[in-house]
Amino acid sequence: MKKVFLFVLIAALMLPLFANGNGESAGSSAGFAPTKDITWYCTSKPGGGSDIYTRAISDSAVANGWLSKAPLINYKTDGAGEVGRNEVANTKQNADYTLLTFNSGDLMPMVANTPNRIKNFTPIAIMATDKQLLFINPEKAKYKTFADALAAAKAGTQVVIAGSKGDDLELYGMLIKELGLKENQIAYITNDSTADAITSGLGGHVDLVMSKPAAASEYVKAGMLVPVLALSDSRFAGDLASAPTLHEVDAQYNDVELPVWRGIVGPAAMSEEAAKFYSDLAKKVSESKEWIEGYLEKNSLKSSFMDYKEAKAYMEKYEADYLKKIGK
Amino acid sequence: MAENTEKTTGKRGVFTVISDHLPQIIPICTSAIAILWIVLGLKQYGFWDEFKGPKTGFFPTIIAIVMLAISIFALITSGKAKKPEFEKENWMAALGMLAMVLMSYVIGMELSILAFMILWLKVYEKCTWRTTIVATVIVMALVIGAFRFWLGINFPLGLFGLIFG
Amino acid sequence: MSNFAMLFRGFSVVFTFQNIAVCLLGAILGLIVGAMPGIGSLAGVALLLPLTYKFNPTTAIILLGSLYYSNMYGGSFSAILLNIPGDSPAVMTMLDGYPMAKKKKRPGQALFTANLASFVGGTIGMIILTFLGPGLANVGLHFGPQDMTALLLVAMTSIGWLVGKNPTQGVILTMLGILLACIGMDPQTGAPRYNFGNMYLMGGIPFVPFVIGTVGFSQVLRLMSERNDKVDEDKMVKQKLTIRGSMLTGHDVKRLLPPAIRSGVLGTFVGVLPGAGATTGAFLGYAMNKAFKSEEPFGTGAIEGIASCEAANNAAAAGAFAPLLALGIPGSGTGAVLLGGLMMWGLNPGPLLFTNNPDFAWGLIASLFLANLLTLMISIGVIPFLIKILTVPVKVIIPVVLVICMVGSYANTYSMYGVVVMIIAGLVSYICEKSGYSTAPMLLSFVLAPLLENNMRKAFITSQGSVGIFFTSPISCAFMVILFAIVLTPIIRGIIASSKKKKEA
Numbered sequence: 001m002k003k004v005f006l007f008v009l010i011a012a013l014m015l016p017l018f019a020n021g022n023g024e025s026a027g028s029s030a031g032f033a034p035t036k037d038i039t040w041y042c043t044s045k046p047g048g049g050s051d052i053y054t055r056a057i058s059d060s061a062v063a064n065g066w067l068s069k070a071p072l073i074n075y076k077t078d079g080a081g082e083v084g085r086n087e088v089a090n091t092k093q094n095a096d097y098t099l100l101t102f103n104s105g106d107l108m109p110m111v112a113n114t115p116n117r118i119k120n121f122t123p124i125a126i127m128a129t130d131k132q133l134l135f136i137n138p139e140k141a142k143y144k145t146f147a148d149a150l151a152a153a154k155a156g157t158q159v160v161i162a163g164s165k166g167d168d169l170e171l172y173g174m175l176i177k178e179l180g181l182k183e184n185q186i187a188y189i190t191n192d193s194t195a196d197a198i199t200s201g202l203g204g205h206v207d208l209v210m211s212k213p214a215a216a217s218e219y220v221k222a223g224m225l226v227p228v229l230a231l232s233d234s235r236f237a238g239d240l241a242s243a244p245t246l247h248e249v250d251a252q253y254n255d256v257e258l259p260v261w262r263g264i265v266g267p268a269a270m271s272e273e274a275a276k277f278y279s280d281l282a283k284k285v286s287e288s289k290e291w292i293e294g295y296l297e298k299n300s301l302k303s304s305f306m307d308y309k310e311a312k313a314y315m316e317k318y319e320a321d322y323l324k325k326i327g328k
Numbered sequence: 329m330a331e332n333t334e335k336t337t338g339k340r341g342v343f344t345v346i347s348d349h350l351p352q353i354i355p356i357c358t359s360a361i362a363i364l365w366i367v368l369g370l371k372q373y374g375f376w377d378e379f380k381g382p383k384t385g386f387f388p389t390i391i392a393i394v395m396l397a398i399s400i401f402a403l404i405t406s407g408k409a410k411k412p413e414f415e416k417e418n419w420m421a422a423l424g425m426l427a428m429v430l431m432s433y434v435i436g437m438e439l440s441i442l443a444f445m446i447l448w449l450k451v452y453e454k455c456t457w458r459t460t461i462v463a464t465v466i467v468m469a470l471v472i473g474a475f476r477f478w479l480g481i482n483f484p485l486g487l488f489g490l491i492f493g
Numbered sequence: 494m495s496n497f498a499m500l501f502r503g504f505s506v507v508f509t510f511q512n513i514a515v516c517l518l519g520a521i522l523g524l525i526v527g528a529m530p531g532i533g534s535l536a537g538v539a540l541l542l543p544l545t546y547k548f549n550p551t552t553a554i555i556l557l558g559s560l561y562y563s564n565m566y567g568g569s570f571s572a573i574l575l576n577i578p579g580d581s582p583a584v585m586t587m588l589d590g591y592p593m594a595k596k597k598k599r600p601g602q603a604l605f606t607a608n609l610a611s612f613v614g615g616t617i618g619m620i621i622l623t624f625l626g627p628g629l630a631n632v633g634l635h636f637g638p639q640d641m642t643a644l645l646l647v648a649m650t651s652i653g654w655l656v657g658k659n660p661t662q663g664v665i666l667t668m669l670g671i672l673l674a675c676i677g678m679d680p681q682t683g684a685p686r687y688n689f690g691n692m693y694l695m696g697g698i699p700f701v702p703f704v705i706g707t708v709g710f711s712q713v714l715r716l717m718s719e720r721n722d723k724v725d726e727d728k729m730v731k732q733k734l735t736i737r738g739s740m741l742t743g744h745d746v747k748r749l750l751p752p753a754i755r756s757g758v759l760g761t762f763v764g765v766l767p768g769a770g771a772t773t774g775a776f777l778g779y780a781m782n783k784a785f786k787s788e789e790p791f792g793t794g795a796i797e798g799i800a801s802c803e804a805a806n807n808a809a810a811a812g813a814f815a816p817l818l819a820l821g822i823p824g825s826g827t828g829a830v831l832l833g834g835l836m837m838w839g840l841n842p843g844p845l846l847f848t849n850n851p852d853f854a855w856g857l858i859a860s861l862f863l864a865n866l867l868t869l870m871i872s873i874g875v876i877p878f879l880i881k882i883l884t885v886p887v888k889v890i891i892p893v894v895l896v897i898c899m900v901g902s903y904a905n906t907y908s909m910y911g912v913v914v915m916i917i918a919g920l921v922s923y924i925c926e927k928s929g930y931s932t933a934p935m936l937l938s939f940v941l942a943p944l945l946e947n948n949m950r951k952a953f954i955t956s957q958g959s960v961g962i963f964f965t966s967p968i969s970c971a972f973m974v975i976l977f978a979i980v981l982t983p984i985i986r987g988i989i990a991s992s993k994k995k996k997e998a
Contacts, residue, residue: 074482075907080678080696083908113685113695160955165683184379189638189951190681195829199767199822203634205955218821218843350928358665365672365687373679373686381953384686387946388675395668402661412927418717422920425710425895429912437903441896448892455889463889467896474529479537481904 032096032273038071041088041100043081051075053262053295054101057127057282060290066281071099081106082114088267089120095269099124099278102265104258104318105166111319112326118319121265122275123311125282128301130212130260132171133236133243134161134229135220140204146229147249149207153185162189162197163210170322171231171258172210178246178256201225212260213240213300232257261304261318263311279308343414351409355402362396365389424448437483441471500623503855506551507863515552516860519559520868524875526560527567528579529901537564538830550840551856557834558814558857559864561827562615565771565807566868569607573799574600574882575894577709577901582775582806584704584936589791589798597794600880601739605873606799609741610753612869614804617757618764618811619861627847629812630819633765638951639962641766643972645945648777650979652934662930670935671942673698680947681954693910702902702911703918703939707932709898710919713891715926720887739876745796752782752797753804760805764812767822771806771813772940778805811861818854820844 040058044050054073061067076084088100100121110116134146143149143159153159161172172188179186189206191197194215201209202224209216209225213236219225220239227236227243233255235241235248245255264282266275285291286305296303306314346353369375369385369392377383424444431440445467449460475481507513526537538557545553568583573590586607594600621629636644652667653660676687677697688694741749756778763774779791782801789795816822821843823829835842840850847854882890902915922932956962964970 072482078696078906078908078910079692079694082692082695083910086692109683114692158955158957169683182379184957187380187954187957189954190683192680193829195822196767199634199816199820200637200951202820202822203637203767205637218841218845222844224844350924354925354928354930355665358669361669361672365675368687377958379957381956381958382950384679384682384684387942387949388672388687391668391671391675391942395665395672398661398664398668402665405661409929412924412929414927415718418714418923421713421717421891421895422916424892425899425916428895428899429909429916432909437900441900445892445896449889453888453892459889463893467893471896471900474525475900475904479526479904481907483900483903484909 032271032277034067034097034277036094036097037069038067038097038099039074039094040071041074041076041084041098043076043084043101043106045075045077050101050103053127056291056295057264057285060285060288060294061281063290064284064288066284080109082110082116085110086114086116088265089116091267092269095267096271096274098267098270100265100267101262103262104260107315107319108166108170108322111323111328118315120268122268122270122308123315124264124266124275124278124308125286126261126263126304126306126311126314127282127286128262128296129304130214130262130299130301131230131232131236131257132163132168132210132212132260133216133227133231133240135201135209135211135216135225136207136228137201137204137209137224138226139224142207144228146208146244149186149228150179150249153179153181156185158184159186159208160189160206161186161208161210162191162200162206164194164197165190165192167258167260168194168197168210171256174258174325175231175246175256178253198225214298217300261314262301263306263315265315275308279311283307347414348411350412351406352403355399355406359396359399359403362392362399365392366396420452424452432484432486434486436486436488438468438472438476439488440486442468496624496626499851499855500859502852503857503859504862506852506856507555507859512552512555512860513863515548515556516559516863517867517871519556520563520864520871523560523563524567524570524868524872527564528570529567529904537561538827538834542830542834545834550835551853553834554831554853554857555860555864557831558860559867561831562807562810562861562864563868565615565803565810566608566611566872568806569611569799569803570604570879571897573603573607574879575709575890575897576712577894577897578704581700581704581940582771582802582809584708584772584933584940585775585779585802585806586799587708588779588802588933589793589795592792592794593796593799594794594883599794600883601876602741602745602796603794603799604876604879605739605741606745606749606796607803608869608872608876609746610749610756610800610803611807612865613750613753613800614757614760615807615811615865616862617754617804618761618808619858619865621758621761622811622815622861623858626815627819629761629765629815630822632762633767633816634820636766636968637966638948638955639966640968640972641948642945642952643963643969643976644766645941645948647972647976647979648773648780649938649941649945650976652937659929659931662925662928663934666925666930666932666935667938670938673703674939674942675946680943681950698914698939699906699911700940701905702915704936705898705902706915706918707922707936709894709901710915711923711926711932713894713898714919714923716887716891720891739880748788748796749800752778752785752787752801755782755785756801756803756805757808760808761812763805764809765815767816771809773944774809774812775802775806776937776941778802778808807865814858814861817842818846818857821846 040054042051042054058070062070076087078084085100085106088098091098136143143152149159163169163172169188169190176183176186189200191200194211197209198211198215198219200206216225220227227240229249230236230243230245232245235245236243246253247255264278266278283305286303292303365388369389373385374383375386375389428440428444431443442464445464446460449455449463450457476483522541523537538561541557541560545556548556564580565582568579569586569590570579572578572583572587573594576587576591578584578587590603590607593603676694678684678695679686685695759781760774760778763777764771779798779802782797783791787795787797791798813828817828817831821832823832832842840846840853898915899912902911903909905911926932952962963973
């Protein structure tokens with residue numbers, strides 16, 4: 001009783017800090033199994049990419065009986081998601097019942113624009129990775145291969161790539177750095193989404209389109225987009241196999257890639273037992289039929305499960321590499 | 329209530345001075361915003377790139393320059409503008425809103441709405457109990473039934489969230 | 494005519510008891526979701542999506558499609574009755590809808606006008622969609638960033654018509670709207686700007702709470718001092734609160750049709766353009782019809798005003814289905830959710846959808862026709878109940894609207910940030926309006942400015958900073974000519990008029 005009273009008192013004093021939080025409460029854990037509602041933060045609106053991913057995991061966990069009750073999804077889109085991430089990072093009470101959907105596309109703006117870092121979170125798992133390719137519109141493109149486009153750029157004609165924001169923009173930066181070209185030789189147009197980038201490619205307003213396999217697959221099947229460069233260390237499979245890697249295009253260059261990953265993290269205050277519990281849960285989900293057929297295959301993603309230890313090492317290295325690249 | 333009136337009458341002088349000078353105050357504020365936007369736009373965000381054209385500060389700076397020019401024009405011609413008149417009553421709605429929002433942090437949003445509806449209608453507007461209850465029930469049904477349950481909006485629970493969460 | 498035959502095939506798919514029931518359900522839910530401020534079609538569709546997993550894809554998309562579509566109807570209800578837009582396209586409806594309901598005391602007719610115009614606009618959109626389908630989607634593709642920039646510049650000039658009696662003040666707030674819209678992330682580089690180190694501002698100012706504050710909350714502040722002298726007026730309103738009292742006269746319908754048809758055609762094409770949604774459609778429809786003759790001036794409660802924007806936004810919603818179905822390109826966030834839904838039901842939205850799943854694609858189009866008709870019938874049926882809201886005394890309405898403002902802002906951002914934005918926007922707007930500044934142009938510049946800036950920046954990247962790109966592309970060159978004509982005409986007229994005066998003197 002004393003403990004509860006003390007907690008209420010502290011909570012009352014810290015009230016403004018929890019202004020937006022719901023479901024905060026003291027929780028103790030030993031050999032962790034959830035006994036209360038789990039609050040799962042999602043930094044996209046309902047229906048956004050992160051929401052679909054979050055719900056795919058939660059649906060599979062509930063359908064298989066690994067979780068008795070679906071987590072409460074808490075949409076926090078303020079400040080392009082930074083507010084929600086910051087809130088999770090600072091969650092001390094109820095830390096074992098707080099999860100956050102966290103992707104590479106979240107990490108990069110977070111470390112670039114805010115002081116928040118991976119060390120403020122407890123990585124739980126990485127569920128899937130994805131890579132990009134460059135495509136041309138075979139009807140309207142001036143250049144039929146990436147080598148042609150590269151030659152034109154070097155000869156002084158501007159080549160324009162359209163892509164999405166976040167990781168696409170970063171990858172473009174890596175690409176021109178490797179090629180030793182300037183931003184006016186190969187220019188980049190940032191779109192709000194890959195769909196918009198594809199639209200401008202179909203309209204013939206740009207020379208190249210950057211996309212992940214999932215968003216482009218239907219256009220490739222219809223012959224409206226043709227892959228010309230794999231931004232990966234090896235070729236893609238299936239109907240994307242025709243695209244060479246950068247090293248294959250010209251042996252003087254190294255392959256350029258920026259694997260995009262989708263993961264789950266908790267607050268830094270989360271106990272190791274809880275992290276292990278959620279990590280095991282995520283592993284089971286990653287092997288479930290619902291997840292493989294209903295999410296990965298639909299989105300042409302590669303399953304690349306990492307548990308909480310591997311995810312921690314991976315995310316920390318990713319952050320360190322990125323920080324070094326942007327000179328922070 | 330009595331204390332409230334006293335306070336407002338005490339500050340009445342200040343408010344009148346402010347409202348009498350609003351035709352000047354508004355363009356001064358917008359000029360200040362424009363200057364801030366121009367300074368940040370040019371110094372921090374950049375205006376024009378030799379190769380890529382407009383930079384981050386280009387568009388806001390141009391717009392801010394136009395706004396600054398027109399604000400100065402409005403300030404010069406402000407003598408002719410009519411002075412706005414405010415009534416004390418109008419601000420009650422703002423106070424009610426603020427009270428309701430602040431109480432959400434303590435007793436949660438739903439209870440805060442409930443308390444606000446009853447206090448406003450019964451105590452402030454002196455409506456009958458019937459009107460008060462009917463209006464309150466309809467509002468609560470909308471908030472809880474439609475927003476919370478159907479659309480799944482998690483309203484803040486205030487202190488209760490900390491205890492029962 | 495094969496498209497016509499396909500449409501009939503679509504109707505044969507739709508006309509099952511289950512599908513009609515689902516279409517009805519979608520239409521009703523859409524009306525409710527649309528009428529609730531803060532909750533747009535995006536949230537409505539996303540939240541209903543899980544319920545549809547059990548249906549077959551055709552039934553599921555009929556539910557979501559009719560929900561999305563009838564949303565456009567619902568948005569106008571609270572705009573007309575309470576001066577709070579239910580969703581962003583309804584901002585334009587408010588300009589004439591609320592004055593018509595209040596000052597002209599024809600609330601029923603205002604709602605009727607909105608519904609009928611929506612129906613006309615939507616039907617035109619669907620007919621164009623049926624016959625031009627994939628071809629229409631290709632028209633949208635031809636619009637590059639420079640063309641969109643020029644189109645948006647033309648659209649921006651029409652803000653000039655909204656500034657009202659005090660042009661100087663109107664322009665100041667128009668510019669303020671643009672500056673506020675610049676807060677957040679730079680659309681091209683992704684770097685934060687004008688956020689002053691604040692994390693909330695990094696994501697920009699959310700539009701819906703901004704509108705609710707500027708229009709709804711400031712409206713309540715204004716109403717406070719009028720709340721006790723309303724008795725006589727209420728009696729007058731009461732006389733007309735029956736369905737018969739809400740009917741449009743033949744003359745009204747004559748006034749409604751021409752702008753609705755013009756807007757219907759324009760709106761459909763706007764809906765097809767990349768990145769321009771129903772809101773831009775409503776705005777352009779209103780601006781265009783303002784150039785035509787109307788019996789009363791726009792903005793004073795003109796039937797033409799309501800008809801022009803309501804028809805345009807429904808037509809745009811229908812037009813947006815062309816790139817969605819023919820190319821798999823979502824025109825809006827809601828479209829993206831619908832696409833997500835298609836994938837979940839095992840369909841592959843994209844250029845092959847019409848070929849591989851004709852039953853589905855044409856079933857969806859047919860269901861839009863059905864939803865359009867059902868929604869019209871339902872919404873006309875509820876008019877007498879809706880206008881009862883106006884018999885409620887103002888002093889009871891005030892706290893209710895305050896609560897709706899708060900809840901709607903909260904629901905839109907899922908946080909108190911929206912509520913804070915709403916309160917500040919409301920207080921500032923109230924003070925500005927009292928001082929003779931009209932706030933409507935600010936809302937519109939706030940919506941259009943980000944689109945304009947982003948397209949302009951994209952165009953400059955492709956042209957390496959040269960302005961020439963706006964004149965070398967035929968589409969954008971044509972818009973530029975229109976732009977100069979619009980800007981220069983009043984100036985030249987002014988010069989001629991003043992020189993004539995001098996001669997006379």
